Amino acid sequence: MTNERTEGEKAVRKLVATNDLRIPFSSIYQKIKAYEDTIASGIQGYVNEKSDFGNSVTAAVEYKDKMVARGMRNGIEDFKKQYPRYGAILEGLIQEKRVESEIHLSYCLNEGYKLHDNEYVSVIKDVAGLNDLEAEAIFPEIMKVSDRLKKKKKEGLREILIG
Numbered sequence: 338m339t340n341e342r343t344e345g346e347k348a349v350r351k352l353v354a355t356n357d358l359r360i361p362f363s364s365i366y367q368k369i370k371a372y373e374d375t376i377a378s379g380i381q382g383y384v385n386e387k388s389d390f391g392n393s394v395t396a397a398v399e400y401k402d403k404m405v406a407r408g409m410r411n412g413i414e415d416f417k418k419q420y421p422r423y424g425a426i427l428e429g430l431i432q433e434k435r436v437e438s439e440i441h442l443s444y445c446l447n448e449g450y451k452l453h454d455n456e457y458v459s460v461i462k463d464v465a466g467l468n469d470l471e472a473e474a475i476f477p478e479i480m481k482v483s484d485r486l487k488k489k490k491k492e493g494l495r496e497i498l499i500g
Contacts, residue, residue: 369464377442377497384442393450398499399441440500445493 342350383390384398413427420426446452454476461472461479 365465369460372460372464373497374499377444377499380444381440381442381499393447394444395447395494396442396444399443401439401441403437403439439498441496442499443494443496445495 380396381398384396390396416427457480458469458472458476461467461476462469465472467475
């Protein structure tokens, strides 16, 4: 009897492992995204109050208009109400555009400044629900993986949609 696995068996085992890892990775992604959104919204308040951000960071709120396609259901309903006999008008209503306003927070570390390890560890603790020792233990490995996955290091101005 051989202990070698078939290619099909290896593929299924890899899929099981992938699924087992997707769940915690997805959960952590959702938690860190919510955490990021909460912090960004709070910063919007500081910007609106014209708070002092010190020398190491920059933050600004921008309001941008974005063209979005009109929803098909709305277009069809409007067509039925306004032009019950003219089928050609339906296409125009569906393709109609409307302006939607978005709020973006632009932020960055200023040149010559960097985050301290304890700032990263604090976020890992908050998001993953770990204690100090656990967060400090996995921090170096997370940063190694992060550095490998980044195509280029994010420096300079960053942006997040906050509303």
